[in-house]
Amino acid sequence: MISGGYHPGEKIKLRPLAEELNTSVTPVREALLQLVTAGTLEHSLQKSIRVPEANWHVYKEVRELRILIESRAAAYAAARIPESAIEQMEALTEQLDTKSPADLSLHRERLVEFHFELYRHAGKPVSLKLIESLWLQSGPYLSFLIPEYLPLSKSPSLRVKICSALRRRDGMAVAEAIETDLRNALGYLLERFT
Structure with missing residues (x-):
């Protein structure tokens, strides 16, 4: 889901x-x-x-909540995430940078893995449960996002920025990159389908 x-x-x-x-x-x-x-x-x-039918009013609310909670969790994670997790995220970034992935299902799984590798290290279990719930609600919309959005996406460079900011322990930069990534991707869906 x-x-x-x-x-x-x-x-x-x-x-x-x-x-x-x-x-x-x-x-x-x-x-x-x-x-x-x-x-x-x-x-x-x-x-x-x-799966519920697409409801763009609900989606807009989920989008705003995701931006608020995920950017905040990302900022917390910047101070706590171990080097091994940053290395894992960098490896996932390399895999995700392919513009035309052959296996879209695997690409979506890697995208989820990238984000949750970050959020798990925030040390905020309530936030993590909220993020999981919001992803469950917005997950079906990813089927609209991938593959259409991939060629237009600036996300690969944003993921590189996220990893770089994590190495510097710059929580504000990580939060800003997560917010930009979510606004771009989730905003694309709103523009495309509403």
């Missing part, structure tokens, strides 16, 4: 998902029902579970 593997309005099929996760249907159903309770997924009239 977080990495945009499902599109808004898409029905989630239990058996294929259980097979993909190498588990039975019961734990998958229970996990999906928890996501329904959290408002990330919804029951359709046919008693199936699906």
Whole structure:
């Protein structure tokens, strides 16, 4: 859900998902029902579970909350993140810099990994849970963002700036780069689809 593997309005099929996760249907159903309770997924009239339809008013609110919380978490992380995590983020940046990734699903996963590698080191567990919840709500919109936005994106250079600012322990620069990245990418969706 977080990495945009499902599109808004898409029905989630239990058996294929259980097979993909190498588990039975019961734990998958229970996990999906928890996501329904959290408002990330919804029951359709046919008693199936699906991703909610695109709602751009809700998306705008999620976008603003993501910008506020993620930039703040990034600033906190700058003082705490270990060198090994910065190296991991630099390696992810190299992988993400490909303008036309062959595997879009893997590209989305790496993008999520890059951001959460940073946010985990903020030392703010409540913020991290909020960020995860907001990503779950905005994840389906990533399917609109990638691959269309990639050729237009300035994100690769922003990720380089983020890593560079982390090495300098410059929390303000990290926060500004995260805010710019989110405003550009999430703003593109609003311009494109509203």
